[in-house]
Amino acid sequence: MFENLSYLALQHYWWAIVALLGSLLVFLMFVQGGQTLIYVLGKSETERKVLVNALGRKWDLTFTTLVTFGGAAFASFPLFYATSFGGAYWVWMLILFAFIVQAVSYEYRSKANNFLGQRTYDVFLFVNGLLATVLLGTAVATFFTGSEFYVDPFNRSHWETPFGGLELAFNFGRGQTYLNLSLGLAVFFLARTLAILYFMNNVDDDTILGRARKKLPANAIPFVVFFLIFVIGILLSKGFAYDPVTRKVFMEPYKYLHNLIQMPVVGIIFLLGVVAVLFGIYRAWFHFDKCSRKAIWISGIGTILTVFGLFLMAGYNHTAFYPSVYDLQSSLTIENASSSKYTLIAMSYVSLLVPFVVAYIWYAWKSMNKTRITTKEMEEDDHAY
Amino acid sequence: MNGVDIALVDWSRAQFALTAMYHWIFVPLTLGLSFIIAIMETIYVKTGDEEWKKITKFWMTLFGINFAIGVATGIILEFEFGTNWSNYSWFVGDIFGAPLAIEGIMAFFLESTFIAIMFFGWNKVSKKFHLASSWLVAIGSNLSALWILVANGWMQNPVGMVFNPETARNEMLDFWALLFSPTAINKFLHVISSGYVLAAVFVVGVSSWFLLKKRKIQFAQRSILVAAVFGLISSIYLILTGDESARQIYKVQPMKFASMEGLYEGEQNAPLVAIGIMKKAPTPENPKADEFAFKIEIPNFLSYMAALDPNAFVPGINDMINGNEQWGIMSYYDKIEKGKVAIGALRDFKEAKDKGNKTKADAALKDFKENYAYFGYGYYDDPHDLIPNVPITFYSFHIMVILGMHFMILFIVVLVFLYKDRLKNMRWLQYVALWTIPLVYLAQQAGWVVAELGRQPWVVQDLMPTLSAVSNIDKSSVIITFWLFALTFTVLLIAEIKIMLTQIVKESKNEGGQ
Numbered sequence: 059m060f061e062n063l064s065y066l067a068l069q070h071y072w073w074a075i076v077a078l079l080g081s082l083l084v085f086l087m088f089v090q091g092g093q094t095l096i097y098v099l100g101k102s103e104t105e106r107k108v109l110v111n112a113l114g115r116k117w118d119l120t121f122t123t124l125v126t127f128g129g130a131a132f133a134s135f136p137l138f139y140a141t142s143f144g145g146a147y148w149v150w151m152l153i154l155f156a157f158i159v160q161a162v163s164y165e166y167r168s169k170a171n172n173f174l175g176q177r178t179y180d181v182f183l184f185v186n187g188l189l190a191t192v193l194l195g196t197a198v199a200t201f202f203t204g205s206e207f208y209v210d211p212f213n214r215s216h217w218e219t220p221f222g223g224l225e226l227a228f229n230f231g232r233g234q235t236y237l238n239l240s241l242g243l244a245v246f247f248l249a250r251t252l253a254i255l256y257f258m259n260n261v262d263d264d265t266i267l268g269r270a271r272k273k274l275p276a277n278a279i280p281f282v283v284f285f286l287i288f289v290i291g292i293l294l295s296k297g298f299a300y301d302p303v304t305r306k307v308f309m310e311p312y313k314y315l316h317n318l319i320q321m322p323v324v325g326i327i328f329l330l331g332v333v334a335v336l337f338g339i340y341r342a343w344f345h346f347d348k349c350s351r352k353a354i355w356i357s358g359i360g361t362i363l364t365v366f367g368l369f370l371m372a373g374y375n376h377t378a379f380y381p382s383v384y385d386l387q388s389s390l391t392i393e394n395a396s397s398s399k400y401t402l403i404a405m406s407y408v409s410l411l412v413p414f415v416v417a418y419i420w421y422a423w424k425s426m427n428k429t430r431i432t433t434k435e436m437e438e439d440d441h442a443y
Numbered sequence: 444m445n446g447v448d449i450a451l452v453d454w455s456r457a458q459f460a461l462t463a464m465y466h467w468i469f470v471p472l473t474l475g476l477s478f479i480i481a482i483m484e485t486i487y488v489k490t491g492d493e494e495w496k497k498i499t500k501f502w503m504t505l506f507g508i509n510f511a512i513g514v515a516t517g518i519i520l521e522f523e524f525g526t527n528w529s530n531y532s533w534f535v536g537d538i539f540g541a542p543l544a545i546e547g548i549m550a551f552f553l554e555s556t557f558i559a560i561m562f563f564g565w566n567k568v569s570k571k572f573h574l575a576s577s578w579l580v581a582i583g584s585n586l587s588a589l590w591i592l593v594a595n596g597w598m599q600n601p602v603g604m605v606f607n608p609e610t611a612r613n614e615m616l617d618f619w620a621l622l623f624s625p626t627a628i629n630k631f632l633h634v635i636s637s638g639y640v641l642a643a644v645f646v647v648g649v650s651s652w653f654l655l656k657k658r659k660i661q662f663a664q665r666s667i668l669v670a671a672v673f674g675l676i677s678s679i680y681l682i683l684t685g686d687e688s689a690r691q692i693y694k695v696q697p698m699k700f701a702s703m704e705g706l707y708e709g710e711q712n713a714p715l716v717a718i719g720i721m722k723k724a725p726t727p728e729n730p731k732a733d734e735f736a737f738k739i740e741i742p743n744f745l746s747y748m749a750a751l752d753p754n755a756f757v758p759g760i761n762d763m764i765n766g767n768e769q770w771g772i773m774s775y776y777d778k779i780e781k782g783k784v785a786i787g788a789l790r791d792f793k794e795a796k797d798k799g800n801k802t803k804a805d806a807a808l809k810d811f812k813e814n815y816a817y818f819g820y821g822y823y824d825d826p827h828d829l830i831p832n833v834p835i836t837f838y839s840f841h842i843m844v845i846l847g848m849h850f851m852i853l854f855i856v857v858l859v860f861l862y863k864d865r866l867k868n869m870r871w872l873q874y875v876a877l878w879t880i881p882l883v884y885l886a887q888q889a890g891w892v893v894a895e896l897g898r899q900p901w902v903v904q905d906l907m908p909t910l911s912a913v914s915n916i917d918k919s920s921v922i923i924t925f926w927l928f929a930l931t932f933t934v935l936l937i938a939e940i941k942i943m944l945t946q947i948v949k950e951s952k953n954e955g956g957q
């Protein structure tokens with residue numbers, strides 16, 4: 059069935075899959091957000107244990123989604139994989155180190171004789187929560203603001219700064235840096251907001267939830283502010299367009315705004331997403347008793363839609379999704395960075411497994427989540443983190 | 444050589460080796476222990492005997508501790524192809540990316556979803572569902588091994604693809620050729636069975652320590668029974684698949700094959716060096732130097748291993764460097780020539796195409812296609828740069844094989860004395876079992892050293908050497924990350940070992956078992 063699609067259609071299909079994985083990842087980073095709240099919401103050892111364990115049953119899913127995102131990007135847009143990972147070396151290394159130390163922390167933090175002590179593992183969790191959200195957000199922002207690289211005629215890429223991507227977050231002489239960081243911070247506060255909603259759904263403890271509710275505005279408001287700065291910033295600025303025939307890349311004023319208008323479906327997905335995120339927060343804040351358990355679903359689905367819309371805005375409608383500000387013509391598009399048609403077809407068959415995967419994850423979690431986590435359970439479970 | 448900084452290549456290789464070897468400390472135990480646990484839990488569900496549940500849970504605790512650090516060390520490998528080998532990622536990403544993505548979609552989600560049920564679901568889901576989850580974890584982890592080994596197998600024996608000069612990369616032609624390449628299949632079977640053997644040795648060894656301490660005798664003996672049976676079957680399989688791997692190498696990587704045996708001058712009826720100590724390698728000035736200070740040989744056996752024929756000719760390193768007309772072997776000097784033609788033709792093709800000169804482009808393309816099979820050789824001037832480190836390859840191979848025999852014999856002996864009910868009093872055998880644990884880890888690392896050092900300098904056999912695969916980044920960045928990885932992984936390893944030992948001691952003193 060995929061054989062009948064054109065090369066271009068397959069490239070669009072795969073960009074949508076990458077976008078979907080990316081948006082799932084941003085949603086699932088509520089785990090990271092939660093890791094930065096353990097000591098804010100948990101004032102005693104047991105309370106912290108409850109929080110850690112609530113997150114500890116989901117962290118692997120976030121992690122796996124990140125890995126799969128990497129694999130899918132490699133398989134479908136290898137030139138992007140090569141350029142971004144090899145170029146923004148230090149950004150990715152920091153993200154990876156943050157995930158390396160996370161992976162052991164849940165399992166080791168409360169085990170006897172764990173060498174570094176529980177506090178250290180909790181610090182690892184915090185560091186992961188901070189770096190992963192801010193840096194991944196920054197990395198996504200560069201889809202709109204561009205990086206400095208050059209692709210030679212043999213399609214080998216060369217990063218043109220010695221800072222390995224750190225300039226994207228720390229070169230304060232360049233206006234785009236502020237946009238990049240805005241999205242980074244927006245993701246950070248969004249992750250914390252979603253974490254609070256997740257705890258409301260998953261934890262059964264009035265003291266903790268009371269605190270969580272109080273902390274909601276302090277995270278939701280900065281999220282909205284930073285998100286608006288970013289969105290308004292890119293909608294008003296020039297974007298990286300290319301000519302579908304000559305493939306020449308050029309700067310188009312209001313490109314991303316045009317994308318939203320010219321692709322109404324994408325525009326609607328994006329707006330619907332934003333509204334859902336805000337609506338979930340609003341319900342949890344003002345109608346806590348009725349809605350607090352459902353809010354994570356509303357805001358979570360909203361997050362997925364919003365980020366999905368953002369990705370499509372960056373890659374569809376003849377837009378260069380990984381632009382180079384060093385050499386405009388080196389910018390990557392879904393047409394020049396993708397795998398061969400054969401590989402995209404083969405991988406498309408594999409993608410049919412995705413709904414099946416989602417189904418069993420859903421089923422497994424439903425059978426596990428019948429009851430919420432309580433302090434009592436923590437004291438009895440011999441495998442609790 | 445294109446102005447590539449060799450120190451950058453070496454540091455990038457060192458970093459990959461470091462991270463991969465660390466990762467490989469933990470993976471084989473995951474591969475094997477997951478099945479051993481699933482078997483133990485099956486016995487529990489079938490018999491309803493609570494002691495089996497305790498046994499299952501204990502090994503599951505150790506599994507969890509090991510799994511966490513396996514995940515931690517694994518994530519970097521998924522991204523390192525991009526961060527440190529970005530030219531590789533473009534050159535073959537069209538083929539190599541697919542198995543990695545499939546691994547994520549098919550295997551990692553399966554593993555991570557059901558592992559949560561395995562650990563936290565004892566009181567939340569039914570016995571049957573829990574058991575199914577344990578099996579799914581085992582299947583998931585082994586599936587992930589399949590895909591990454593398909594990827595590795597393809598690098599050793601690139602099949603199912605064609606080079607596209609327009610995009611300057613290799614593109615996939617046949618997915619099934621990739622998946623069912625004999626190199627990939629053998630690798631997969633050899634590697635998973637090596638994991639089973641490692642886990643079996645681990646369980647037998649730890650349980651023997653219980654016996655040495657005279658604690659929880661029944662608990663230990665039951666664990667040993669399951670593990671030793673599983674280990675014996677796996678070790679036979681391991682030897683068979685290893686043998687088959689050797690035959691594949693003889694066909695597709697003869698240089699590796701010669702290095703594994705330290706064979707410089709090829710011969711018919713080649714003997715196998717069973718045990719040997721290497722001396723000086725022959726040099727161009729002194730080609731007849733004897734490379735062994737000491738050796739014990741099995742006559743004809745190398746020829747037999749290579750081609751199931753004692754008369755088969757096994758080419759030596761010098762035959763490949765200098766060529767051997769009698770046996771139709773092209774010299775590396777000629778291959779280098781052809782490789783240079785291919786590289787030049789690709790450049791001419793690009794230039795001619797940009798200038799719109801079709802005749803010239805077509806001619807260049809023809810030259811290119813005729814010589815592409817030797818593309819990677821063109822990066823070199825001296826064939827001697829194309830020889831892997833022979834002593835390391837030789838010793839690693841022999842250590843692996845000798846230890847393989849040792850494991851098989853150990854399982855047999857342990858089972859015999861367990862059956863006669865004498866194992867619990869045989870302290871020497873308990874000590875041997877315990878001290879075999881480090882040896883099985885050694886054999887694992889040795890295996891990868893053979894596979895990876897033995898194929899140097901190739902990332903993709905004959906097509907791409909490491910020096911053209913590396914990312915164009917600053918050497919100092921790689922040096923810093925190398926040391927960061929060394930430090931982080933070492934600290935985590937120490938933590939893991941301490942936690943594990945503590946859990947083992949705790950369990951041995953745990954009241955209630957027998």
Ligand code: HEM
Pocket residue numbers: 599629630631633634637638640641681682684685686688689692843844845846847848850883886887888889890891892893894895897
């Ligand atoms: C006893 C007979 C054995 C033989 C004949 C044998 C043979 C081989 C060969 C020829 C390779 C190289 C494959 C390649 O480069 O493509 C290899 C690799 C390897 N071996 Fe063994 N081996 C044996 C035992 C073991 C044992 C006991 C272990 C560990 C417990 C082990 C673990 C490995 C691993 C991890 C690799 C690397 C993966 C691979 O390339 O397949 N082997 N073995």
